[in-house]
Amino acid sequence: MILAQLIANSIIIGSIYALVAAGFALVYSTNKFMHFAHGVMVAFSGYMLFLMFSILGVNFYISCFITLILAGLLGWISYRVVYEPLQKRKSSNVILLIASLGLLILLENTLMIFFGPDIKTINYFGIAKGIDILGAIVTPIQIAIIIITLVLLVGLYFFMNKSKIGRNMRAVADNKELTSITGINYRSIADLSFIIGSVLAGIAGILIAIEQNLTPAMGTGLIIKGFTGAVIGSIMSVPGSIIGSYILGFAENFGVWFLPSEYKDAIAFILLFIFLLFKPNGLFGVDKGVRNK
């Protein structure tokens, strides 16, 4: 009973981390830099849903659809305006990381100016009574989150491995110089990775908005957990980062079961630190000179 609930808790929160981590890892694997502003894409999407659905009164599903388009657009614009000029100048990935932090703060505070600092909620589904599954109590929204995450996981796996675009993206991820010789257009692949990654962030934003609530600063918290999950799995691989996020979910929840609950965040941070020190490519990554770049 307790064990079942602990497992359920881990899977629920792991799914939320995974939704954030997947987009982050997709961008990293194709472009080789940390797109921290990915977190604010999640917050942005939540707020767009709030704007469309709660303020303007647009139909919920149409609102979701528009939100995803806007998320993709914002991701694409941020690539073209901020990251691409830096890449052209052959800036190191550290500079891109700093730029992404700047972008994160910029967008987060813009959200705060427009929507105010207080917490917004989208009560579309109301409060549901939990359903008992094998002794664990889970609400329908949480089941939806888990299912959507798993569907995305499988979908992304097939997209990356079976479709032509996906294979091109993986090829770029493997070796950028070599692929440019074979005629794959790096720019369009990078565009695509940002658009897909941000749409993933959009899905995460919608689900988190419904399950939890919205604050302008939520993106920072989410991306910290998201990239921790990605680092544990492998920042280079989308499926790896999703599995890593679930591992993080399990580690936090089982850890807190035995330790005082204050240490929940500390568990994540220590895991992040340890993985970066001893296994920077994660559990599912291949060692390929990332350390000595």
Add this chain to the structure above:
Amino acid sequence: MNKKFDKNFWYVFGTSVGIIVVAVLIVMMIVDLSTTKGLTGQVIKNKDSIKLGLITPLTGDAASFGQAELDATNIAIDEINSKGGVNGRLLQLIPEDGRCNGRDATSAAQKLINIDKVRIILGGACSGETLAIAPISEPSKIILFAAFSSSPKISDAGEYIFRNSPTDNDWAPIMAETLTKQGYKKVAVVTENTDYAMGVRDIFKVKFKELGGTIVADEVYSQGSKDFRTQILKVKDGNPDVIFVNPQDDVSGALLAKQLRELGVNTPFYSAFFLSSPKAIELAGSAVEGATYLDVRDLSTNAGKALIEEYKREKGTPVSEFIIGANYDRVYIIKGALEKCSEDTTCIKNYLYTIKNYEGVIGTYGFKSNGDMDTVFLSMKRIVNGTSIVLE
């Protein structure tokens, strides 16, 4: 190298001095502008207005409280000004962002005291702000009047420091006594990891054990976290008679309540303040049905009713009715002091200590010799059918 060192050193030194001079000039110019043309804060309608400083978090995690403080203070000031101000002088509020931390609060206080020359500072909101401002305001005999800080450390921070909000010491023991009186022996405490809530938790735990109870679970969650399920599971495992939900703000409290009920925990729960927020009830819905909480006097009666309605009309649903009430009262208490003493802060201080039965929105109270409220009115309320009713 020495020659180069010399050259560079003087270059660095010269540039620094130059920048200091330029910065001083710019600041002085702006101050000059602000006093003659009214650039500072709100438009100065009356050159002879009385300036009040306000330090509260306008950005960061606690910004929603700060905004509520600012809004409520503005409502009171607008009322006073529309009726002709204080002794014919208008009140002018200068809000500053304290960001809920010591560094920004001290910068804000230095600016208010030395540039705007305020004699009265309303704030801080977070105890961390108030504790950092106190060593600056106290030696200059500036009145520092907090309406939200609850740290017991503030009680003896200085002579010129007042507050009209209960301290953790005031109500945390009451909570322990109430639970004991109800016959509860095993309590689970769930606390947000912030200064206010952790302070309450420490005092509560000591008192509850003193009264013969046991703490079967003592869980903490970090600020901003939205997933409490494993903490709740540990609460469940402790098998308590009652749960003390101890958040920093309404939203995390409501989310916690929601997840408690979602996970099938039907143990009664007690809390303080946060459930008075309509937002909490809206967010948690049926999850807080039957929950009991300590609160200040019901604001929807008497003078408070008009205030809350006005607030809702102008600013939206308040994050906490208590904050609105305490901030509103604070301005009127200061108004009384200004009428009597003008801006003589020693006189104001002495006057404030003589206040014994002030009829405010949050109750009838005065100040103790340490500047804290002398009466704490807490009433027990319960959520029944989505609205709170007073139990006693």
Add this chain to the structure above:
Amino acid sequence: MIEAYLIHLLILVGIYSVLAVSLNLALGNTGLMNMGHIAFFGIGAYTSVIFTKDLGVPFFAAFLIAGLLTSVFGFILVYATRKLRGDYLALATLGFSFVIYSLMLNWSSVTRGPLGIPGISKPCFFGLCIANNLQYLIFVLIISAISIAIMYIIVNSSFGKLLAATRDDDIGLRALGKNTFMLKSKALMISAFFAGIAGSLFAHYITYIDPSSFMLSEVILIFTIVIVGGIASIKGSIVSTFLIILIPELLRFLNIPSSVLGPARQIIYALILLVIVLWRPKGLFGKIDLE
């Protein structure tokens, strides 16, 4: 009375310039992408306060202990991350600052957790205590002038040249038989030492500390200072500290609604950072490009 406000701001500038120059020593002169610098600042602040308040150590001793203990943490960090480069190093050091932050927040028996430590005394020397902010400003200026001068001499010494060489060509230097790890650890230990004493100065000035002064947003603040000033430029870091500390203060004087003011300040930081990174990678006074 305007002087009092300026004195306050100059004290902050003095403290943060030590912090920024010390970060630049690691980041600019040695090429160590250390995002854990704010943790050093925090360790210094807490160490100094705990030693003076709980253990009754005289201020100046606590001040030096703060620097030295932080320096030990500097060595631990550089040792732990010795195999990492580039953004992985940046991330690991960022992770380090998160770990230290959680420690400050949760090790309540020592740090009082989120309650913070109030009532920190102003520094005293042999019974003479600093009584007002002007004296504190003089004290801060003396300490920061000495600190910055020491760091200036270090980066311009032959040791400093070796540091620059590890930044530009680590492998080449190792081929020449130099122990670059030792060089880097010395650099980071020096950098951490000065961050630690800056923390001590900060804590005894503000007189109240809690973990929120050492969070992620502060990491970005000092990074912005260094990058705007320019990589490996002490002068740049000092000038930039003035700009970054004073610009938001100037905003207080403009007639902007307060709900916009706070976010606007953050937006200005972010825009300055992005503008510099995108269009002027040298920063204001940098000798080399950010790469």
